[in-house]
Amino acid sequence: MRDLITAALEAALAAGATYADARVVDSSREELRYSTGRVEVVERTDSVGIGVRVLADGAWGFASTREVTDASAVETARRAAAIAKASALVAGAPVVLAPLEPATGTWAGPCEIDPFAVPLETKLALLEAADAAMREQPEVSITEAHFGCYRERKWFGSSEGAFTEQSFTETGAGIVAYAIDSDEVVTRSYPNSHGGGWKQAGWEYVESLDLLGHAPRVAEQAAQLLTAPLVDPGVVDLIIDGSQMSLQVHESIGHPTELDRVLGEEAAFAGTSWVRLEDVGSLTYGSEHVTVTADATVPGSLGSFGFDDDGVPAARDVIVDRGVLTGLLSSRDTAPALGRASNGCARADGYNRIPLVRMTTVSLEPGTWDFDDLVADTGEGLYIETNNSWSIDDKRLNFQFACEIGWTIENGELAKMVRTPNYTGITPKFWASCDAVCSKAHWDVWGLNNCGKGEPMQVAHVAHGAAPARFRGVQVGVGR
């Protein structure tokens, strides 16, 4: 691959580039899905291609092709250079890249049991059994059990002399039970909604989930939710479980601290941010209990790698330190606006996409509370689990989330089940109301492989470490 990438880079420079990089990505995917007693998906896909990114006349151009040959790499590089020169027809200040020592080396993510090598029969048998176990519950009329694995090999080279090779194996699985009556659909998922649980790992991760063991509980809770009441509208003290906290962090801290959004580069699609460049170092983002890190070195996380797609080595950075904004997620072409080096958050969704500022593992650092103690200390309130829907405005200020399930907290104990509780808030006010985060014992890293951003759309695989946390005075039961 080095020769191919070198050919592309030399062609780009010969065509007038002042900087160029090229990525070859070779990926494979397997998806299996059972639904309500029938196999719905048995699919294997593979893909390969090269993308060349070029700076010419101070502006970016990018082109990609599935043809991985020297000739097509050269042609693609020339096309990228021509596109960059067209970009310069409507240019602002020239693009500046943060300085970087050219990286070389290899990196491989963890994988104990190759998920592609596990017999299809074994994987399908597990899904069939988990799907069937949920249907033991008569009120549950639709069930899903799914498995997926993804492997990627990536070669990166730049005109500055970088050359890296990386490989990733991701594995995920989950189950979902739907209980339906004439005018109500309720959902219960495990280990998480919207695609289940995902890690950089092998089949051992699926085994650790014990889908079969959880299926009866998931189905029973779905059945119970059908007759559970809605949460009473009002303002409550709210404890949010780790999985929903991961999405809360994602939407209301991860995205608004992406430097490209802060700079207005994503304004027309994903939106901008309520955070301003000059806020770094002084803005009170939340309470003293809120410390958030962006860390691409967390073992087994979907947000981990050896080098980002700018060639920046994986790093850990503190974004919010005890409530104060201290950093932003950045790339080489955005970091100069902050006067800092890139903290390694440039990631592309495949060979045919450019790197954008994306999350790595953006985590709410654990606190000190035991979960039972937190419930007891709350006295009266609400505890909720597992995201059902999410919505947030273009500045990442005004959000509303619904969860699959909740329980009222009465006299310091979990009491009455409620169905699809929702809550709403304004980002800084909400994080300022956080007065407790559970300890490391309750903290887990939640993989999200469906983070959409950019045009053309890119879907990033990111993760969030989170534990249950408490927020005072939150509005719940909105619009019900």
Place this chain on the structure above:
Amino acid sequence: MITPQAALELAQRAVSLTHADEAEALVIAEQSALTRFANNRINQNVAEDDVLLSVRAVIGQQVGVASTNRLDDESVAACCASAVESARIAPADPSFPGLPDYEPARDSMRAVEATRAFDETARAQAVGAIVAESASRGLTCAGKIRVSEQVIAVANSRGVQQMAALTGAQATVLSMGETGSGWASFLSRDASELDAAALGTEAADLAVRSADPTDLEPGVYPVVLGPDAVADIMDFLAYTGFSAKAFEEKRSFMSGRVGTQVFSPLVTIIDDAYSDTAIGATFDFEGAPKRQVPLVTEGIAFQPVTDSYWADKAGYQNTGHALPAPNPYGPMPMNLEMIEGENTLDELIGSIDRGVYVTRFHYVNVEDPVRVTLTGMTRDGTFLIENGKLTRPLKNLRFTQPIVEALHDCDGVTAERKFVGTEESASLVPALLLAHFNFTGQTS
């Protein structure tokens, strides 16, 4: 770019290499380019060239799918063999009806040369014209211009042989001042129809008008939704309600309600891949011709869209709305239309004493699929209506609203409609007057 005939030949070759009881091959080739701009300059500018071959193998009622973008002989054969291997191991689906039979599709060659020729220089010039309209007023604008050429071919062992040549051109513009913003969008098969300066003017004018927005107490108000906002609602009706899979699984608002009044008599919704504006193929990803489907007629639920699997299961005709196999989502309408009414936009606004005008929504999501309860934010031009006139801009509002109830109380539909969406899925929609809309919060 691969020709339609070559794509069909590739699909037919893959079918012949797939040693199963039945086989289907789908080829999707695409060359596309997208010029993005922000802060009044081009910030991203990309092009791609890809071909996907997807093979579905059927052994009895066991089904396996494999796909690749490697098109050398060895890789194509390996893809076909992988599909067969998966089918051999997959448990049988007793409901699988077999692959569809051949039925010719019409009007499938829709590529427009002007779109193919809209290169990076043309896109940059168009961006320049858009940006000038904002920059000259001290505004900042962002958006995109995308052009694509697509070739699709489907073949199967029962004689299906379809091919299509398609083009699409899309532009969006967000113009922003210190406190207000405006939006404009364009979608067509033909890039030469893009009037970049006019699009830039539309967004900039709206940004100026929406400056210095004011508060509005959350609550239930009559609302006029502009076409971009209506298109969002149509997307979610399609996603939650118009699929035969959702319908059969009783997750759709139409489940058990066919023949009953679900919306106002003013609301008629069809799916029509053959209209003058429609974009995309006139056959689905199984090669079945798309039929014009009346989904809701004068407010009465009529039928969902189907593919071969769900048509057989639900007892409906195959309407030709399959997504690429394997498809856990079920069939999906891609060419929705809400039939025009008789009103002008001024008449809708003029009929309201106190209410809200919404240009478009942002980040809408479903809280309850049966009632199609959606929550989301307004964006880029929200105005207070007082005594039949737009009086002042409003800060963005959050809504939480069962859409079935809102459309049941639809009191007006404009005659003028707008084509909104993407090359993959778009709606032809009017503006609507809804008697009740629940705004549940505001960003101050």
